[in-house]
Amino acid sequence: FDTPAEGIREVTESKIDWQSVTTGDADGVVFDVEGSKETRIVFTTDILQRTVSLETLKVGPVTVDAGGVDMKVVFEMAPIGVGREARMKFKDDNAPKGTHPYWIRVTQTDGAKGWVSPFYVTVI
Incomplete structure (x- = not known):
């Protein structure tokens, strides 16, 4: 959380309540859930209410448009493992x-970011 006014307000066996304000940066919470196929996560804010099943999240992330420019909520399972490596392929077919x-x-599971200084490619 970004300020002392934000953070976890209440935790019970079936509920996590937190206060968070974002102005363009990503905010989020990571929590453990024990449940069955019928278990649901209910997410409620002043502008958005969404229910997502654990079974759906096992298939992949669920992204919900929250209105506004680049405003969205993403529900996803945290990856399993340590993840000290990342691999990618990219081809810029339109580079002059x-x-x-x-x-x-890269964005880590906890929301922290890592990046490289620019590297340069010469197209002949």
């Missing part, structure tokens, strides 16, 4: 001739 900078950024 010349030297171009590229950056790589």
Whole structure:
């Protein structure tokens, strides 16, 4: 959380209540859930209410548009494992001739980011 006014307000066996304000940055919570196929996560804010099943999250992330520019809520399972490596492939088919900078950024499970300084590729 970004300020002392934000954070976890209440935790019970079936509920986590938190206060969070975001102004363009990503905010989130990570929590453990024990449940069956019927278990649901109910997410409620002043502008959005959504229910998502654990079974649906096992298939993949659920992204919900929250209105506004780039405002969204993403429900997803945390990846299993340590994850000290990341691999990717990227091909820029439209790069004109010349030297171009590229950056790589990763977002970790806890929301922290890592990135490389620009590296340069020359298209001949």
